[in-house]
Amino acid sequence: MTTILVTGATGTLGRQVAERLRTGGADVRALSRRSPSYAVDLRDSKGLDAAVDGADAIVHCATSPRGGDDRAAGHLIDAAKRAGVPHLVHVSIVGVDRVPLGYYTVKHRVERMIEDSGIGATIQRTTQFHDLVLSIVSGAARLPELPVPAGVSVQPVDSGEVADRLAALALGAPAGRVPDLGGPEVREVSDLAGVYLRATGRRRRVVPVRLAGKAYAGYRSGGHLSPEHAVGTVTFEEFLARRHRRAG
Incomplete structure (x- = not known):
């Protein structure tokens, strides 16, 4: 039986990757800070x-926007080398080499660390998850008017489809940097905010706001998009409808 370690296994993506691997017959080790079986904080590496x-x-899904991903990856790489693990699958983000955002810069550094580690590696970049878009627009909808970044489009992808891809990659041979996995549609954030409002029956005026900075310019230029790899099939509307059915 194939034994696969999934980091970040209690998160949105890692949990689904672990489920798919178990369904496929793998012996899955679910690692996270809150895991009942492998409770490990990758930032200090104890255990x-x-x-x-x-x-x-290893399928490396663990990440933190608060920082420390490079330190965590360093600990994971060192442990994998000591154990002789032959394959490390890492999920990254489309645009980490094009959008000058601090979190992206660290994610790109992690990619290079894995590529230079000498371990057989597979790196999968994806566009933003539907879950992230929902978090952004639902949070903004708490205000009397719903602000969105003016002129910014996204290409959200379903996390379940990403989990399918990562599970398949983990069961295969190291493949290096594989083609991006993008959502089915490129749409303005203002458009998706309207979709959310209609789906939830809320009334807000959507207000595009121009922002400053190089990161905003990178998003406006589409550095985080991959329209040539729009292989996902689940739209934002379908994602919201599925969540509504589950909640009901």
């Missing part, structure tokens, strides 16, 4: 060697 030992592959 990491035991989690990695004997693994045939």
Whole structure:
């Protein structure tokens, strides 16, 4: 039986990756700070060697917008090398090399660390998840008017489709940087905010706001998009409808 370690296994993506691998017959080790079986904080790595030992592959989904992803990846790489793990699958973000955002800069650094590690690696970049778009517009909808970044489009992808791809990659051979995985549509954030308001029956005026800075310019130029790899199938409307059915 193939043994696969999934980091960030209690998160939105990692949980689904672990489920798919188990369904496929793999022995899955679910690692996160809150995991009942492998409770490890990658930033200090205590207990990491035991989690990695004997693994045939690692799917690295753990991440934190608050920082420390490069430190965590360094600990994971070192542990994987000590254990002789032959395959490390890493999920990254489209545009980490084009949009000058601090979080993206660190994610790009992690990519290079993995590529230079000497471990057989597969790196999968994806566009933003539907979950992230929902979090942004639902949070903004708490205000009397719903502000959105003017002129910014996104290409949201379903996290379940990303989980399908990562599980398949983990069961295969190291493939290096593989083609991006993008959502089915490129749409302005203001448009998706309207979709959310109609789906939830809320009334707000959507207000596009021009922002300053290089990161905003990078988003406006589409550095985070991959329209040539629009292989996802689940639209934002379908994602919201599915969540509504589950809530009901």
